[in-house]
Structure formats: structure tokens, C-alpha cells
Amino acid sequence: MAEFNRASLEELLKKRFFFAPSFSAYGGVAGLYDYGPPGCALQANILDLWRKHFVLEEDMLEVDCTIMTPHDVLETSGHVEKFTDWMVRDSQSGEIFRADHLIENVLETRLEGDKKAKSTDTLSATASKNNTKTKKGGAVPVLLDSATKAEYEEILAKIDNYTGPELGEIIKKHNIKNPETGGDLTDPVEFNLMFESSIGPTGSLKGYLRPETAQGQFLNFKKLLEFNNDKMPFASASIGRSFRNEISPRSGLLRVREFVMAEIEHFVDPLSKDHPRFDEVKDIKLRLLDSSIQSEGKTEPKELTIGKAVEEKIVDNQTLGYFLARIQLFLTKLGINPQRLRFRQHMSNEMAHYACDCWDAEIQSSYGWIECVGCADRSAFDLTVHSNRTGEKLVVRESLPEPRVYEKTVLDINKRIFGPRFRQNAKTLESYLLGLSEAELEKLKSDIESNGGKATVNLPNGNSYEVGSDFLTIGRQTFTEHVREYIPNVIEPSFGIGRILYSLIEHVYWTREGDEQRAVLSFPPRVAPFKCLLVPLSNNAAFAPLVRDISSRLRKLNIPIKVDDSSNSIGRRYSRNDELGTPFAITIDFQSTNDGTVTLRERDSTKQIREPVDVILDIVKELVEENTTWKNVMEKYTTFVRQELD
Structure with a gap:
């Protein structure tokens, strides 16, 4: 398998229209993207699995709340005052950066430069304390002394825990500038990430596009409790768009201004945060990067069972631990590599104003470790502040x-x-x-x-x-x-669907050995945008009746298909749909018109079997529903050999 190449992947995603920058004909707007047909299907399949895994399996109460949110609601929740990031500006060009991301990028580039310097004989072994030599597009390889390297690594381990003034001190101490121009940077200032708007024709009622779906769930708590026959604990769930006016979105779908979130609010008795199903997950091992590891300037997680983590109070309570385990199960079902998944605990300065414990499910991609799911114990903050502000008692009796x-x-x-x-x-x-x-x-x-x-x-x-x-x-x-009478505490798992989608694509992307032009996206069948490709050998009219019959029967089985009857060779057509991640392909040839048999090809192995149409359709249904595996199919049926011609 060839080494991962992000540029090649991005070209593939553009070519197959998974997603693309919005309004590109007008020059585009940073942080806004449109999803094409395969991207829409992939996102819908991820959300479908999310609903089944959480809403259905956990018997949650789903709500769909409005996007536009009045100022008073978000002022009460603390978002107006505290939903901010620190930004810096190039004092010459005016270019704006998010301070912590800029520091990360520069220090990581310098560390990479140190690695390159050690792998070549062309540079002096004299260490440069701040390693500030740069060139457009990357770092000139320059050696770092051991103390500076250790300090960089410690800063990166603690980057989410620094205040604005502390970020400013790091920028000054380590001579961090605009990587492109070398321009000096201003001191960090706070920037509120919410999109401000107004409600009504007079503009007198101030509002915002919601930064999360949570507040609608909190304000409907009383109705949800009544719907649940006043029984505790229970959980609500919501899927919808949220908006954050990111300072400098630069990493594709990983940092955007409009995105889909899937959030859960699990309401629990503050005196008993045990979970009735905790025994089902207690033996699941998670890779945990807790706050004590980070405070030592280290980034290597430790692996232990969630039962042990809760017992040792690394994770605060059973309900929080239960959802961490369920999050891991969900992500690995999607196809995320468990060895590139970790749970990082928020440090004290980084903890949200409402949280008493919080963990991020971080997925490793070519952009580094990216937060894709947050799981917080929000205590009773939200219900308390909204109750105090409105006078409505949001309590359990x-x-x-x-x-x-x-x-x-x-x-x-x-x-x-x-x-x-x-x-x-x-x-x-x-x-x-x-x-x-x-x-x-x-x-x-x-x-x-x-x-x-x-x-x-x-x-x-x-x-x-x-x-x-x-x-x-x-x-x-x-x-x-x-x-x-008590106000419940809330455990909140919050999923960034776009980030998960992109990370999944990176994890399942590879190219065939010996041919880097033949890319494959190995989506599990349950999330693949299209489940089956239907390929007539040519556009000969004799194949048309079988194509119509098989495609109709597949659709009646609720199996999304793609028919490719183009004039390209069979090999080219297979290859094109490997790039879409289509796991199976049914091929109709002249033998099919004579004896009613067709071939079934599996994407990753390219191996095929040949059986009657009825048998093949039953196999495809079992494979798509993941009731069987291709390995089991190959053990039962004879391999059919056909050369894939380009």
C-alpha cells in the first residue's frame, strides 16, 4: 500500500464531487462547502447509523429545534460572553490567524524541520535555539537543541490550556511570525464566534445563528420529561446545522462555518450518575490521554478498560464513561481505525464554563489529532441558569x-x-x-x-x-x-459530523500496490454512498432487459446502486467506482443472457464469484446488511477468474 498522499486524496474528492467549496464561481468563501451526491449519501448513512446506534438503541427522545436563537437565550447560557477564540493579526498585511492554531502550525513545522535536518548531511550540526528559518510552503531543515525541542513539545501538549496573554507570551518568546510573509503579529484578542442577526422587520429583536443544538433541548426539558412520563434518567437527541464564525478556516471540512451536529443531552440524577447498562461496556478498552499526562507535557495515551478508568476516577462517573465507550463503538463501526482514535481529557483552563469533566474523541488524520466528538458532564448549569432567568422551574419531582x-x-x-x-x-x-x-x-x-x-x-x-x-x-x-425536587445534571456527547466524515475518508483511502493512480475508498458497506455497481459488459441492446430487472430488484431491496453503462472498459469502470467506495459490483455479460448467471466482485480484494441472479441478489443483501462477510462468501462459493482490462 502506497504512502498516504493528501493532495491525491483531495483531487479524488474534487473529481468525484464528494464536496467542493461553495460559491466557487464567485471566488468562494472560506469555511463554506457544498456536498455532492456521494458526500450527501455518505453523510446520510453516517447519520442513519448514529440514529440507530444512539437514538434507537438508547431509547432517546429526538427533537428538531429552530436555528435562529434570541440574544437573551445565548446571553443566559454564557455564549455571548464566553464563546470566543483568541486571534492575532499580521501587523503589515492584516491577515488574521487563530492564535493557538498558528502556534501549533509553526512549532510543528519547526519540529519537522529538525527531523529533516537530522536525516541529511547538508546542514551544520550547530543548533538554532528558535529554528526560525522558514520558506514558503514549509521549514528549512534546521537542528534544534534538546531543551528547545522539549519546550516545543510541552507547549504542543498543553496548547488547549493557554489563556490569550499566555499565547501572546509564547509568540514573543519563540519569535513566531506570519509563516508566509514573516510579518510581526499583534497581541491576541478575543473574538466571539457567533453569527449575529436580527429577528423581525424592525431589527429590534437581536438574535444569533445557533452555535450548537443544545439550548433548544434544555428549553424543552419540561416537555420532554412529561413526554417520558416523568421518568428519570432519560436522554434527548438532536441533529441539525450549527454555525460558528471561525477566525481563519483553513483545513477543509475540519474547520468550517456551517456544519451538521448530532448532540445528545442525557439527564441524570446528580446524586447517582451510575448507568444501568455500564456492565455492557466496562471491559471495552479505550486509549485515554488524561489531564495528568498532558500536564507533564506528554501526549502518549494509556490504554485501559473504561471500567477501570471510572473505578480510578480518571473518568468522573459511570454515565460519562458509558458514553465514551459507546462513542468508540460508533466510530469504529463507521470504519475509523481504533489505533488512530484517542480520548483526551480537557485541562482546567480549557474546560468549558459549564463542565465539571470533559473528554474529546480525537481522530488522527494528516492534519494531526482532530477533536470530532466532545463528551462533557455539563452538571446542572444550563437548566439552572435558564430557570433563574425565566422563572420556569426546570426540575424533577x-x-x-x-x-x-x-x-x-x-x-x-x-x-x-x-x-x-x-x-x-x-x-x-x-x-x-x-x-x-x-x-x-x-x-x-x-x-x-x-x-x-x-x-x-x-x-x-x-x-x-x-x-x-x-x-x-x-x-x-x-x-x-x-x-x-432537584435539577438534573446533563451528560452531553456532541458529534461534529463533517469532521467525522472527512476523518473516515482519510482512514479508508488507499491505492493499489504498483499503481498509485488506482485509488480505493474502503467504506464499510453500511456507510458506503452506493452499495452496488451494476455493469453491463457493453452497451449492447441484449443486456438492457437484465439491467432493468436487476436494478429494479436491487432498489426494491433498498440497496442504493449505480449503473455504469458507459463505453469505458470494465477495468476503468470498476476503478472509477472503487474511488466512490462502492463495495460490490454485479457484471452482466453475454453468458448472463444465456444462462441467467452474473458475476459479483468485491472492491478491496477484486475477487469475484459467478452465480444465478437470485443467488447473487441474496448475497448482496446479506453483505450490505452486514449479516455476512466477503470471507464467508468466498468460503462457500467458487472464485470466478476474469481479467480486469483497462
């Missing part, structure tokens, strides 16, 4: 077998004084105070007592108010509870 007696710190407001004192601000302040946790109330009480009966409260909107003991009473009270 469960009758207790025995009454529960407990103490709780509570706040009591004397509204006779409170209302007149704060007037138009009273409602906002009251809502904030009533949303404080017990720990926050205890701190407020302590501040009031230690400051002569008064304390200052700072609201998220930036306003400050002085409150006091003359109208606030904070203390412990005893409660008897017959019905337990």
Missing part, C-alpha cells in the same frame, strides 16, 4: 418513601422596605438574590454582619447595590420534604 428532614440556609426579604428603596431595580435585584446558592448566602450574611449591617452586591450586569439587615434576613431553617 420524586415522591420519597420516607419524609426527609433537613436544614437549609434561606433568604427572607422584607418587601415593604425593599421595593420602595430600589424601585425599578427591585425586581432584578430580588431575582439575583433569590438565585444565590447556600454558600453564597452564607458569605453575604457574613459580609453584612462584619460591616455594620450592610454589604455591597455586584450583579452580572455590572450594577452594584448596597443591601442590609434592615430588610434582609438570612438564616438556617428546618424543612420536611415529602417530595424531592
Whole structure:
């Protein structure tokens, strides 16, 4: 098998119209792509498998929510303030880069230059501390000293954990510039990734194109709980388009501005995050790159069972671990190479504002390790903030077998004084105070007592108010509870379908030995865009009745087919459809018109069998549904030898 060549693959994908840049006749727009027929079919098959693997097998509740999202919703969720990346600008040309990606690219190029330098005798062995010699298209091979190389590798291992100012320091310290022009870079600044819009003709209602499908699921929680007969735990699921205004999209489908997501929100009791089906997956081995490994500047994952990982608290809980294992099973079903799949735990600075633990399923491609699935324990953040903002109780109520007696710190407001004192601000302040946790109330009480009966409260909107003991009473009270009321926690697996699709294509791409022009995409039958090729030996009219009959019968079996009756040779036609990833081909020749037999060819091995049409159709159905394998077929039927002529 020839060495992987990304340029050749990209040419194939363009030629076979898997996908292409949008609006190319007008010069195109970075980060926007159109899918052609095989790309659409491949994406649909991936989503079909996703639905079967998760929605059907896990009995999830699927919803389809609106793309346009009001400002208030995303302000409450934290996206308006925190959904940002750090960008830098070439101070001469004005070209913009995402800071962490630029640092990654430059340091990886320098490390590659170090490897090239060690493999040649043409360069001096004198080490260059920062290895800043570059040329357009790559690095001039220059040796690095061991300390600099180790520092580069540590930075790359921790790249997702740096703040904006820290990224700026790395850029300055290691003399990182625009790789193309050598131009100096500005300090990193934050950029919000959401597409802003307005709703309605006046433009007064501000909105955004959603950056994720999650918020619609959270806001429908109450309806979903009722639909599920108030039973916990349960999961919702959603497939749809999301939008992120990427700073500098450069890596094809891996970084785009409009994409399909498939997301799950698994609602669970915060006091019990065990999963009833965990025993089914506990022995599955995963390659885990946890935060402790990364903090040491290392990138080699350790392999252990998910049961052991949960037991040792590397993974926080059973439900999170269950979904990590199910994600791996899904990706390997698609055809992802398990040796090029790992799960990387988010480090502290990198953790999303809502998460208490988060892992990314990363797939290795020619672009490096790419996050394709995120799996986060979002705690109770989303339901809590939306409940506080709207006043709607997004809670679960469960009758207790025995009454529960407990103490709780509570706040009591004397509204006779409170209302007149704060007037138009009273409602906002009251809502904030009533949303404080017990720990926050205890701190407020302590501040009031230690400051002569008064304390200052700072609201998220930036306003400050002085409150006091003359109208606030904070203390412990005893409660008897017959019905337990709680806000669920959420475990969220989130799938970037385009990234998975592209990574899968790289993993199944290869060329035939001795002929790099004969490319093959070895998709598993379940996800291949077309399952079967129907090939008449020539355009002779004698073949037409059989072509019509077999194609009709295949379609009635719900098997997507492609008929190739062009004038090209049989070998060329086989080869063309190998590039589309079509796993099987039925060939009709003159013998077929005499005895009703046809040949069946398998894509990867190119081996064939010859049997009556009815037998071949039954075999194809079993192969496409993956109820049997080509190996089993070859053990049962005699190999038919036909030379594939170009």
C-alpha cells in the first residue's frame, strides 16, 4: 500500500464531487462547502447509523429545534460572553490567524524541520535555539537543541490550556511570525464566534445563528420529561446545522462555518450518575490521554478498560464513561481505525464554563489529532441558569418513601422596605438574590454582619447595590420534604459530523500496490454512498432487459446502486467506482443472457464469484446488511477468474 498522499486524496474528492467549496464561481468563501451526491449519501448513512446506534438503541427522545436563537437565550447560557477564540493579526498585511492554531502550525513545522535536518548531511550540526528559518510552503531543515525541542513539545501538549496573554507570551518568546510573509503579529484578542442577526422587520429583536443544538433541548426539558412520563434518567437527541464564525478556516471540512451536529443531552440524577447498562461496556478498552499526562507535557495515551478508568476516577462517573465507550463503538463501526482514535481529557483552563469533566474523541488524520466528538458532564448549569432567568422551574419531582428532614440556609426579604428603596431595580435585584446558592448566602450574611449591617452586591450586569439587615434576613431553617425536587445534571456527547466524515475518508483511502493512480475508498458497506455497481459488459441492446430487472430488484431491496453503462472498459469502470467506495459490483455479460448467471466482485480484494441472479441478489443483501462477510462468501462459493482490462 502506497504512502498516504493528501493532495491525491483531495483531487479524488474534487473529481468525484464528494464536496467542493461553495460559491466557487464567485471566488468562494472560506469555511463554506457544498456536498455532492456521494458526500450527501455518505453523510446520510453516517447519520442513519448514529440514529440507530444512539437514538434507537438508547431509547432517546429526538427533537428538531429552530436555528435562529434570541440574544437573551445565548446571553443566559454564557455564549455571548464566553464563546470566543483568541486571534492575532499580521501587523503589515492584516491577515488574521487563530492564535493557538498558528502556534501549533509553526512549532510543528519547526519540529519537522529538525527531523529533516537530522536525516541529511547538508546542514551544520550547530543548533538554532528558535529554528526560525522558514520558506514558503514549509521549514528549512534546521537542528534544534534538546531543551528547545522539549519546550516545543510541552507547549504542543498543553496548547488547549493557554489563556490569550499566555499565547501572546509564547509568540514573543519563540519569535513566531506570519509563516508566509514573516510579518510581526499583534497581541491576541478575543473574538466571539457567533453569527449575529436580527429577528423581525424592525431589527429590534437581536438574535444569533445557533452555535450548537443544545439550548433548544434544555428549553424543552419540561416537555420532554412529561413526554417520558416523568421518568428519570432519560436522554434527548438532536441533529441539525450549527454555525460558528471561525477566525481563519483553513483545513477543509475540519474547520468550517456551517456544519451538521448530532448532540445528545442525557439527564441524570446528580446524586447517582451510575448507568444501568455500564456492565455492557466496562471491559471495552479505550486509549485515554488524561489531564495528568498532558500536564507533564506528554501526549502518549494509556490504554485501559473504561471500567477501570471510572473505578480510578480518571473518568468522573459511570454515565460519562458509558458514553465514551459507546462513542468508540460508533466510530469504529463507521470504519475509523481504533489505533488512530484517542480520548483526551480537557485541562482546567480549557474546560468549558459549564463542565465539571470533559473528554474529546480525537481522530488522527494528516492534519494531526482532530477533536470530532466532545463528551462533557455539563452538571446542572444550563437548566439552572435558564430557570433563574425565566422563572420556569426546570426540575424533577420524586415522591420519597420516607419524609426527609433537613436544614437549609434561606433568604427572607422584607418587601415593604425593599421595593420602595430600589424601585425599578427591585425586581432584578430580588431575582439575583433569590438565585444565590447556600454558600453564597452564607458569605453575604457574613459580609453584612462584619460591616455594620450592610454589604455591597455586584450583579452580572455590572450594577452594584448596597443591601442590609434592615430588610434582609438570612438564616438556617428546618424543612420536611415529602417530595424531592432537584435539577438534573446533563451528560452531553456532541458529534461534529463533517469532521467525522472527512476523518473516515482519510482512514479508508488507499491505492493499489504498483499503481498509485488506482485509488480505493474502503467504506464499510453500511456507510458506503452506493452499495452496488451494476455493469453491463457493453452497451449492447441484449443486456438492457437484465439491467432493468436487476436494478429494479436491487432498489426494491433498498440497496442504493449505480449503473455504469458507459463505453469505458470494465477495468476503468470498476476503478472509477472503487474511488466512490462502492463495495460490490454485479457484471452482466453475454453468458448472463444465456444462462441467467452474473458475476459479483468485491472492491478491496477484486475477487469475484459467478452465480444465478437470485443467488447473487441474496448475497448482496446479506453483505450490505452486514449479516455476512466477503470471507464467508468466498468460503462457500467458487472464485470466478476474469481479467480486469483497462
